[in-house]
Amino acid sequence: MASGYGRFWLSIVGLVVLGVSFYIIFAYSQYTEVAFGLLIGWMVTNFVVLYYLRPRGPPLPSNHPSGASPFPSSSPVASAPLPSGSSSSSSSAVGFCIYCANPVPPGTRACPSCGHTLPQW
Secondary structure (H helix, E strand, O other): OOHHHHHHHHHHHHHHHHHHHHHHHHHOHHHHHHHHHHHHHHHHHHHHHHHHHOOOOOOOOOOOOOOOOOOOOOOOOOOOOOOOOOOOOOOOOOOEOOOOOOEOOOOOOEOOOOOOEOOOO
16 A cells, blocks of 8 residues: 555545544534543544554665765865955854854854754854
């Protein structure tokens, strides 16, 4: 069963369960607790099935570093020429890393703590 078709059928079954629950609530008010239990049971079942139908990427190679950042620690960034009359600002004008909140000295292109490339403003 493909993931797309599985999600489609889960949506159809979910609409049917919702309709049956509302019918029970309005037509047989003495069974409101049963209808509520049906809805809660369907939500839990739906989340579990959606978890198993989620798209998965290819497995990581065994030599892949687990704690490494996907961003390069330093990369040459080509900056556009500044208009005349404007001053050059450092890439870390904020004074801290926006990813890990550690202080960063002015002019730093990559955070020394987490390795993320800092944005330029």
